[in-house]
Amino acid sequence: xxxxxxxxxxxxxxxxxxxxGVYLLLERSLSRVLxxxxxxxxxxxxxxxxxxxxxxxxxxxxxxxxxxxxDPLPQAMVLTAIVIxxxxxxxxxxxxxxxxxxxxxxxxxxxxxxxxxARLAAIDELAVADSDExxxxxxxxxxxxxxxxxxxEGHPAAAPAGEATR
Amino acid sequence: MSDLTWVVPMxxxxxxxxxxxxxxxxxxxxxQRIISVAALSIVLLAxxxxxxxxxxxxxxxxxxxxxxxxxxxxxxxxxSALMLxxxxxxxxxxxxxxxxxxxxxxxxxxxISIFHPTYLVLAAGVADAxxxxxxxxxxxxxxxxxxxxxxxLTLGGTGERIRAGTIYVVVALLSSVLFLVAxxxxxxxxxxxxxxxxxxxxxxxxxxxxLVLQVLLLLAFAIKxxxxxxxxxxxxxxxxxxxPVTAVFAGLLTKVGVYAIIRTQTLLFPDGRxxxxxxxxxxxxxxxxxxxxxxxxxxxxxxxxxxxxxIGYMVFGIALATDQGWTAAIYYVAHxxxxxxxxxxxxGLVERAGGSTSLTKLGGLAKLTPVLAILFFxxxxxxxxxxxxxGFLGKVGLLQAGVAVGTPLSYVLVVGSVVTSLLxxxxxxxxxxxxxxxxxxxxxxxxRLPFGMVGPAAALVAVGLALTFAAGPLYAYTERxxxxxxxxxxxxxxxxxxxxxxxxxxxxxxxxDVAGATHGTDEGSHG
Numbered sequence: 207x208x209x210x211x212x213x214x215x216x217x218x219x220x221x222x223x224x225x226x227g228v229y230l231l232l233e234r235s236l237s238r239v240l241x242x243x244x245x246x247x248x249x250x251x252x253x254x255x256x257x258x259x260x261x262x263x264x265x266x267x268x269x270x271x272x273x274x275x276x277d278p279l280p281q282a283m284v285l286t287a288i289v290i291x292x293x294x295x296x297x298x299x300x301x302x303x304x305x306x307x308x309x310x311x312x313x314x315x316x317x318x319x320x321x322x323x324a325r326l327a328a329i330d331e332l333a334v335a336d337s338d339e340x341x342x343x344x345x346x347x348x349x350x351x352x353x354x355x356x357x358x359e360g361h362p363a364a365a366p367a368g369e370a371t372r
Numbered sequence: 373m374s375d376l377t378w379v380v381p382m383x384x385x386x387x388x389x390x391x392x393x394x395x396x397x398x399x400x401x402x403x404q405r406i407i408s409v410a411a412l413s414i415v416l417l418a419x420x421x422x423x424x425x426x427x428x429x430x431x432x433x434x435x436x437x438x439x440x441x442x443x444x445x446x447x448x449x450x451x452s453a454l455m456l457x458x459x460x461x462x463x464x465x466x467x468x469x470x471x472x473x474x475x476x477x478x479x480x481x482x483x484i485s486i487f488h489p490t491y492l493v494l495a496a497g498v499a500d501a502x503x504x505x506x507x508x509x510x511x512x513x514x515x516x517x518x519x520x521x522x523x524x525l526t527l528g529g530t531g532e533r534i535r536a537g538t539i540y541v542v543v544a545l546l547s548s549v550l551f552l553v554a555x556x557x558x559x560x561x562x563x564x565x566x567x568x569x570x571x572x573x574x575x576x577x578x579x580x581x582x583l584v585l586q587v588l589l590l591l592a593f594a595i596k597x598x599x600x601x602x603x604x605x606x607x608x609x610x611x612x613x614x615x616p617v618t619a620v621f622a623g624l625l626t627k628v629g630v631y632a633i634i635r636t637q638t639l640l641f642p643d644g645r646x647x648x649x650x651x652x653x654x655x656x657x658x659x660x661x662x663x664x665x666x667x668x669x670x671x672x673x674x675x676x677x678x679x680x681x682x683i684g685y686m687v688f689g690i691a692l693a694t695d696q697g698w699t700a701a702i703y704y705v706a707h708x709x710x711x712x713x714x715x716x717x718x719x720g721l722v723e724r725a726g727g728s729t730s731l732t733k734l735g736g737l738a739k740l741t742p743v744l745a746i747l748f749f750x751x752x753x754x755x756x757x758x759x760x761x762x763g764f765l766g767k768v769g770l771l772q773a774g775v776a777v778g779t780p781l782s783y784v785l786v787v788g789s790v791v792t793s794l795l796x797x798x799x800x801x802x803x804x805x806x807x808x809x810x811x812x813x814x815x816x817x818x819x820r821l822p823f824g825m826v827g828p829a830a831a832l833v834a835v836g837l838a839l840t841f842a843a844g845p846l847y848a849y850t851e852r853x854x855x856x857x858x859x860x861x862x863x864x865x866x867x868x869x870x871x872x873x874x875x876x877x878x879x880x881x882x883x884x885d886v887a888g889a890t891h892g893t894d895e896g897s898h899g
Binding site for chain 1: 565
């Protein structure tokens with residue numbers, strides 16, 4: 207019977223990797239998201255090692271007696287997972303680079319629906335302000351900018367919204 | 373058992389091999405075309421063969437000769453054979469369509485040398501996910517198809533596609549990590565990731581742990597299948613891709629998630645403790661999805677929302693957890709794959725004829741191209757569930773199954789699905805009126821649609837109609853599939869004939885090792 211109580215150091219490391227990874231995944235910059243994905247992926251890989259039980263000798267018939275071997279199956283799975291993460295990381299990197307080529311930043315942009323709602327909200331604000339007394343234009347712009355969570359100022363999709371508020 | 377087991381790995385091996393060949397031939401587009409069409413035709417042939425053969429019992433292949441629980445096994449049972457057949461028919465049609473499109477213009481399909489190998493890899497990944505009898509191999513299948521889908525979605529690397537692709541890729545990676553965590557947990561709890569062995573071992577472990585595993589797996593699959601709270605990524609990312617790519621994604625990728633849910637819910641977690649939750653999620657998916665579709669002005673986005681909405685019907689069938697429910701759900705998956713793909717292909721033609729996908733800019737297409745009008749009208753009515761068509765039959769099956777269960781919640785779902793069906797009709801009729809009947813804002817010159825594109829789209833519409841005419845035999849087939857899913861024994865017995873080992877080689881196997889629960893004495897062939 208293999209001892210199945212997990213190694214505490216591994217468990218703590220996994221917890222740290224997942225925490226940091228989740229934090230980074232919530233960032234807007236694609237390169238930080240990428241690092242987050244790598245960290246979480248490695249956390250999951252370590253989890254597999256824990257799942258395989260306590261470490262033993264190399265699992266080669268003839269080298270280690272039967273009862274003292276490590277479980278080779280999770281290691282094989284971890285290897286597969288590492289290769290897959292490598293491929294995905296390469297793709298994400300390429301995409302972040304392409305995004306930088308196109309926009310000079312690699313921020314994850316708002317989706318179309320978000321932008322449309324932000325634009326409508328900005329127009330609505332104008333209507334309300336007009337029907338009321340004359341609101342200061344600066345506040346309106348600020349509010350539009352707040353609703354319109356886009357980082358690149360000169361983005362074509364952002365331009366009509368900016369025009370509409372004026 | 374006949375000796376047709378060699379057919380089982382074909383749908384995975386042939387496209388993968390062809391993908392390598394197509395990549396090597398990147399300088400010769402014509403050779404690439406021949407390779408892709410030939411490979412996918414072979415896959416279709418193999419799938420149809422499997423569909424017929426496995427009606428007598430599942431076929432199992434222990435890959436590389438390694439015995440099942442440790443080695444990887446491919447299992448073709450009725451459910452996976454049916455899925456394979458529909459998906460390979462769809463992939464072949466979409467490939468022919470994209471070939472004609474590439475012939476006709478080289479605007480959207482510039483990196484064609486990449487398109488073919490990637491498309492074949494996608495087909496291989498889908499087939500692998502359907503055939504795998506091993507949870508980790510399902511993960512690998514998912515990754516194969518996801519990696520291919522990343523490339524296809526960002527084909528050309530334009531700003532809009534990179535934007536859509538970023539969200540899609542990050543969400544997909546997140547669901548993969550969740551799946552991986554679930555796998556590690558399952559291995560820690562059960563010492564295996566083989567589906568058949570899990571079906572034996574999972575009932576023996578602590579119910580609380582089992583619930584955690586089930587939730588984790590459902591979470592990972594629900595992101596892939598775009599079930600409501602986890603569906604926001606789909607309508608945003610799909611519409612930006614080229615029409616054939618959107619069509620094949622809409623048809624297949626979400627259904628792979630649905631397939632994985634069906635497989636795990638029936639085989640691994642038959643106690644149905646999350647069925648009520650799934651019911652509510654199904655309702656939310658249906659209603660929220662279709663309300664999104666009603667609000668859309670772009671026909672591609674409209675269809676993406678109906679796609680999300682109709683995933684709800686399948687989840688409804690799964691959550692009923694009766695033979696009847698599963699029968700209807702499987703039939704609905706088959707119907708929905710063909711219809712949704714056909715609609716997206718037709719919308720590709722609409723874009724070509726009308727110059728836009730925005731409903732405010734389109735108009736008068738019925739007069740301009742009557743063929744296109746028919747091609748849009750038939751699958752649209754099919755999706756909405758107008759009587760003689762297969763969408764109606766699938767929905768009636770689900771409604772009957774829901775009424776048969778008879779709980780208040782299932783009646784709520786029955787009402788919800790009828791309302792959703794009506795709203796689907798409303799959204800599609802609105803699209804029809806605006807795109808085909810309203811006076812065009814700008815007069816368009818008459819266009820001749822290339823036959824190579826109309827042909828495959830028409831073929832898929834015809835397959836959708838065939839599902840109506842062949843509904844009797846097909847429904848009987850899905851019913852037999854559902855019964856086998858409930859029994860579970862045919863699947864488990866086929867994979868592990870003696871209850872412990874598959875038919876392949878297993879090096880130093882003696883009974884004491886197994887009794888001592890040391891799952892560490894055999895070489896693993898994962899990796």
